[in-house]
Amino acid sequence: MYRRVKELGVVSEGILIDQIDPSSDRAVFRQIADQLRQAIENGRLREGEKLPSEAELIEHYGVARMTVRQAIQELRNEGLAVAEHGRGVFVRRRPPVKRLASDRFARRHRKDGKAAFLAESEAVGAKPQVDHIAISEMQPPQEISERLRIAPDTTVVARSRRYLRDGHPVELATSYIPVEIARGTQIMEPNSGPGGIYARIEDQGHTLERFVEDVSTRMPTREEAKLLNLSAGTPVFRLIRTAYDLEGMAVEVCDTIMSGDAFLLSYELPAH
Structure with missing residues (x-):
C-alpha cells in the first residue's frame, strides 16, 4: 500500500x-x-x-x-x-466533539422531556444511549456529603450510569440525591422518565435555581479506561456538579468522568 x-x-x-x-x-x-x-x-x-x-x-x-x-x-x-x-x-477514530455548553441544563429542555445528555447529543446530530445503570442507597464519600451539606453517616440515593454517543462510550456519571427527595420516585428506577432526574427533583417541589461545577483533569483509573474504551495516553475530565434549589438547598451532586477527547468545555460568561 x-x-x-x-x-x-x-x-x-x-x-x-x-x-x-x-x-x-x-x-x-x-x-x-x-x-x-x-x-x-x-x-x-x-x-x-x-x-x-x-x-x-x-x-x-x-x-x-x-x-x-x-x-x-x-x-x-x-x-x-x-x-x-x-x-x-x-x-484513532474520535467521536464527534460535544460542546459542553452553559445552557445544557436549561429548563426548556426538561419541559421538552429531554435530559441534558439527550439534548446535547441531538444538537450535534448524534444518537444517545445510556447503559450500566445502577441504583442503590448508601453513605456517600466525604467529599459528596460535604457538598450536600449532610452528616457523613447520612444515607443518600446513588444513581450511576454510562453515556454513549453513536455507540462510543464518552462519560461515566454518579448522582447522589438525598433520600427524602429520591425515594418513591422514578429516580429509583432505571428509566427516570421525561426530562431525567432533574425533572423528577422539580416534581418533588425543588425548583432548580443554579448549578456549581468544578472541573479538573487527570489520567483515568484502569476501570475508567476500560469502561470508556480509552487508548493509552488519553486523559479524562472530572466534573463535579452541585445542583441547588430556590431555597439554597443542595439537592444533587453529580460526579462525572468524561473522555478527554470527546468534549469541549464551552461556557458563556457575563461581563458584568
Whole structure:
C-alpha cells in the first residue's frame, strides 16, 4: 500500500515527506513521531486509516526497528493511534466533539422531556444511549456529603450510569440525591422518565435555581479506561456538579468522568 518513491523521499501519496535531520538535537524517534503526527493533524492520514508498517518506516527513514517502535509508541501514548492485534496501527477514530455548553441544563429542555445528555447529543446530530445503570442507597464519600451539606453517616440515593454517543462510550456519571427527595420516585428506577432526574427533583417541589461545577483533569483509573474504551495516553475530565434549589438547598451532586477527547468545555460568561 505504501510505495517507496526514492527521488521524492516519500511514503505513498505524500504521507511522509521530510527525512530525518541528523544535525537536530531532537531524538530521531521523536522526529519520526512529529512527522506522523503532522500527517494525522493535516488529514493526510485520516481517522481509521492504517499507518505505514514498521518495515516501510524503517526503509523510508533508514533507522532501526526499535526507533520506529518508539515513534509509534509516542503516538499511542498521546492517544492519536491504536494498535489492533494482527492488523497494524491505525489513526484513532474520535467521536464527534460535544460542546459542553452553559445552557445544557436549561429548563426548556426538561419541559421538552429531554435530559441534558439527550439534548446535547441531538444538537450535534448524534444518537444517545445510556447503559450500566445502577441504583442503590448508601453513605456517600466525604467529599459528596460535604457538598450536600449532610452528616457523613447520612444515607443518600446513588444513581450511576454510562453515556454513549453513536455507540462510543464518552462519560461515566454518579448522582447522589438525598433520600427524602429520591425515594418513591422514578429516580429509583432505571428509566427516570421525561426530562431525567432533574425533572423528577422539580416534581418533588425543588425548583432548580443554579448549578456549581468544578472541573479538573487527570489520567483515568484502569476501570475508567476500560469502561470508556480509552487508548493509552488519553486523559479524562472530572466534573463535579452541585445542583441547588430556590431555597439554597443542595439537592444533587453529580460526579462525572468524561473522555478527554470527546468534549469541549464551552461556557458563556457575563461581563458584568
